[in-house]
Amino acid sequence: MADQHHDVTEDMGSPRTKFGEALKDARELRQEGKLSQTALAKLARTSKSTISRIENAVPPIPSHLPVIFDQVFRTDGIFKRLYDETRVNDFPSRYRLRMKLEARAIAIAEWSPNLVPGLLQTTPYARALFRAGSPRATEHEITTRAEARIARQELLHKGSPPDLSIVICEAVIRRSVGGSDVMRGQLAALLAHGTRYTTIVQVLPFSTGSHLLMDGSMSILTTPDGTRVVYTESLNSAVIDDDPATVRAMSRAYDVLTATALPPTASAQVIREQMETL
Template identity: 60%
Template sequence: MDSNGDETGSAGTAEGAYDPRRQFAEECRSHRELYPQGPLNQTQLAKLANTSKSTISRVETCLGPIPPDLPARLDQIFATDGLFKRLYEEITAQSFPVHSRRRIELEPKAISISAWSPTVVPGLLQTASYARALLREGDPRASDNEVATLVRARMARQEVLKGTSPPDFSVVICESVLRRNVGGPDVMREQLSALLVHGSRRTTVLQVMPLGAETHGLMDGSMSVLTTPEGPPVIYTEGIRSGTIIEDPSTVRLLARSYDVLTASALSRDASASMIRKLLEA
């Protein structure tokens, strides 16, 4: 599947190998039992974390997904300086194929993300229904539970855009993506509506590349530019079952320039929103 579909897959853990999910469970149990004001039982921790006892129990026994908002709450309760958030990011990264993990690890740290998608709605903007339709077609033999797990992993990625300090996010989507019927009319109506909401955010610039646009330097595939406070920008490109992180400064500069040209050739922010609304009404 294309990079912006972000094909996910299971990641097995060899016996005795470091497992961030197990570490998360152990840290939660340990901090609960060693709470400075006295040991907390699961019910007491659940009350502090504004969740249920059953959720805490599942987290501590590695059963089911971790609610996306729980790590930050645990860090606040236990004053652990981002420990649970970092472990959660590692857990999320492991649910993706090896070639995607570096990008998944960089996204939560990014202060700026720029993306170009010629084939599907980018993973950071997909609705659960749209993601489910893509994943179901990507692996027809996967069970409903497996597909549901992959959808949850994809939705968890989107937390990077929902925090109190989200990255500057620029995205250009080909018009063909908006017209392609993924999952049926109801799924597409929901997805187009979601794009309008995303595009209205102050930290997001969403543009559409019209089908009538001329040849440009990024026609061969999708691309993301990620900038973190820790170093220069890197670029992630991906094919159907492969992906590459590009760090060579000259290549990064060339591709970043191509992205700048792409945004100049795309419809404006307002014109892009207008096109999406017209497609939604139709």
Template identity: 55%
Template sequence: MAEVTVETKGTEGAEDPRRVFAEECRSARELYPPGPLSQTELARMTRTSKSTISRVETCHGPIPADLPALLDQVFKTDGLFKRLYEEITAQSFPQRYRKRIELETRAIAISEWSPTVVPGLLQTPQYAWELFREGNPRAGQAELTSLVNNRMARQEILRSGSPPDFSVVICESVVRRRVGAPAAMREQLAALLEHMKRPTTLLQVLSLDAGTHGLMDGPMSILTTAEGTAVYTEGIRSGAVIEEAADVRRLARFYDVLTASALSRDASAQLIKKHLEAL
């Protein structure tokens, strides 16, 4: 089970959602009617361990991804722990990504176009490690490990009991470009084929012969929540959330044209298998 780890250094006080999460958990447990719950009792009710509850309440450990919803259920807190967990998750990413991550955790549907690399929600740990190592040549082992762990934690939304509908189009160059050693790339391509078996995931490959299209400038994600739809676009060192209705409609239309131009699900799987076998 993926977990989120967030450093609390420099975020003392109630403004830190990780600390608020710990305090709310401890308070709800101690004020639970008809009487206080022990950490052991709460652990049994949330199908976890006493040591996990203890670490969560003292900010000394990660929060299991399925715990917030269970706490809301036990304490009848109307999504309080889920909302705090979403804030904690967002804070583990650079400022320019946080709005996108916050939308991602609430999304009921995600459509993504990636022309250069496997999207983060589908990356294997080794593939992500290779990308972070190249993009952060001065980063140490601990920093790279933290970056990879945070990326893997994002993927929990696809394994939840109610995952968003997930549609992805990747360029054929993503499949062809070797990231890391051959073994790492084989693992990544095999993982894509496994993701394609999920009933809520649709993955297509856009052939290099497909020609020009409206999304050639870079990657894009369409994030639909219960409140509406936004588009996230990304540059090398920048990211932007677009919420203007006319712009969202125009970009969503470009994505529709892209899916119509891409290979079918079966043909995409065959192409990925071909490159996997060639490694």
């Protein structure tokens, strides 16, 4: 199934299994001498059980550990690259190409009519969404999915983050997801993201009326070679389209949204006002 998440170890050959095997090999074949799980846990400031779990391909992999492993074993980014592959694999197959493009993008423009985009979600907000969408999921499954989503935000903190333009419908800030505390934290996070020099957050007010992109969410991703692709998503489908005519039409529609939406400063004020009502 496309949206299956494992509670036990993953299939042989999966990115998570490769990560675990690479970590075990690095420990046991270390030039300076074999490193025990306990010793590695101490160097990485984590627990022995976490090291054991990672080596046995049991998710999740804490997002800060791959860089530490590369430092400890002087592996020149191998664990970070394996971790990136693992993150992509954590998403349903229909979303994986989007994740790969997103990780390489130099610019991302996104319209969301119903929810805070995944790149700006807080963990409690993401958990509330996953719980609502999968009422029978275990806590472990919810945690794994939420951590995979939040890990996407690492690209916003790297040395050269992509230019990010986000337009959300006013409904996104009015709709209570997870309760007042969760929404207050999420709105505060939106405000914080909006202060970044590379990020613009705008709210499209209800008074705007109809527009071309009312049917669903859309992203435009620009890769380092200048290629632009359009990503559209609905409940059970996701489509990536690089047809030049489609890209031009969707880019034009997005330009109309940014021109119609409240400016960033006014958008931030609307978000603050909504926070005060919670």
